[in-house]
Amino acid sequence: MIPALLVGAVLLSMTSVFAAAASCSPSGLSAGYGPGGVTQQVGDHPFTAEQLTNAQIIVAVAVGRKLPKRAAVLALATAMVESELRNVAYGDRDSLGLFQQRPSMGWGSPSQLLDPVYAAGKFYDALLAVPGWHTKPPGEAEQAVQRSEFPERYGPREPAAAALTAKYWSGPDNPVPSSGADVVLLVELAFGGCPDKGAGELGEVDPKKLPADFALPTQQQQRAAVTYVLAKLGRPYVWGATGPDSFDCSGLMMAAWAHAGVKISRTTYTQMYDGVAVGSLAKVQPGDMLFIPGSDGTAARPGHVGMYIGHGYVVDAYDTDHGVILTNLKSWESKIVAIRRVVGGQVGEDPRS
Numbered sequence: 001m002i003p004a005l006l007v008g009a010v011l012l013s014m015t016s017v018f019a020a021a022a023s024c025s026p027s028g029l030s031a032g033y034g035p036g037g038v039t040q041q042v043g044d045h046p047f048t049a050e051q052l053t054n055a056q057i058i059v060a061v062a063v064g065r066k067l068p069k070r071a072a073v074l075a076l077a078t079a080m081v082e083s084e085l086r087n088v089a090y091g092d093r094d095s096l097g098l099f100q101q102r103p104s105m106g107w108g109s110p111s112q113l114l115d116p117v118y119a120a121g122k123f124y125d126a127l128l129a130v131p132g133w134h135t136k137p138p139g140e141a142e143q144a145v146q147r148s149e150f151p152e153r154y155g156p157r158e159p160a161a162a163a164l165t166a167k168y169w170s171g172p173d174n175p176v177p178s179s180g181a182d183v184v185l186l187v188e189l190a191f192g193g194c195p196d197k198g199a200g201e202l203g204e205v206d207p208k209k210l211p212a213d214f215a216l217p218t219q220q221q222q223r224a225a226v227t228y229v230l231a232k233l234g235r236p237y238v239w240g241a242t243g244p245d246s247f248d249c250s251g252l253m254m255a256a257w258a259h260a261g262v263k264i265s266r267t268t269y270t271q272m273y274d275g276v277a278v279g280s281l282a283k284v285q286p287g288d289m290l291f292i293p294g295s296d297g298t299a300a301r302p303g304h305v306g307m308y309i310g311h312g313y314v315v316d317a318y319d320t321d322h323g324v325i326l327t328n329l330k331s332w333e334s335k336i337v338a339i340r341r342v343v344g345g346q347v348g349e350d351p352r353s
Helices: 004-011 014-023 049-064 069-083 116-128 140-146 155-168 220-231 249-259
Strands: 040-042 045-047 289-292 304-310 313-317 324-328 338-341
Touching: 040 049, 040 155, 045 049, 045 155, 049 069, 049 116, 049 155, 069 116, 069 140, 069 155, 116 140, 220 249, 220 304, 220 313, 249 304, 249 313
Parallel strands: none
Antiparallel strands: 040 045, 289 304, 289 338, 304 313, 313 324
């Protein structure tokens, strides 16, 4: 059952959505809409209290992220098909939650996918990566995200989803977010790969040799991940490869963290949402993943990733000509658009001091 406290977030920003989970009082809920409330008729369809609670959360996340109403309609239609708007802890294979997202496909951990706010956010992340999602015929955008064996089921649910969106939407409609000037090559999540097929940033260091004064990090999982990428220096770059003898950029990251006992997602695009964000280079730690546009990406959807290993160095699967190489952080600095931390100390510690 979804906590009723979350529903007070409908009129708030995305930040407030999370704050509401901790601070809203039950009096802030619309009568009968939360868990334990009565069934409501919305449009032509009756919905239980649980379903309406989850619908409110899905719409609230869209409002908080300033997405168009169309995004909320697509998310609700998807959740209706996948779970009937119920936050279920079971599904086909390892599918979970409102959207039946799978941990094994890089959507998140089981506990994350059973958090309606997180699950809705991950759906919206994937939806925004679909070119022209807002203009596709009914059912097509949902299918592009879900890759269902039954794509015909989504479109018929959109009218009911639109009625729910209209009921819970707060404020004016929002414009479609800009996707940047360049069209990014998106990779099938089931296959993976670096969208730019290589091309990181070369620095003025020996790309195949570690400096003599280098010291491994002390944190156990960071140390394991860094040790792994260093052991792969000189291995060839092959787009779509995840090791053990060849890699693409995101494949190297996934393999390194798997060696450390940590499961992350497969592609550069999805790895941008793994772990937690690090706000600046001054706070970077060994093991942090650094994202840059690369040859075919943009700041909004970077196409290349490398790992900061400490002491001002980065390891990445560069391209087919160079393979896995060592570079210096300075050669990346002007290009970095995101930093993600999978494990480690508190954000704010500077491991270089």
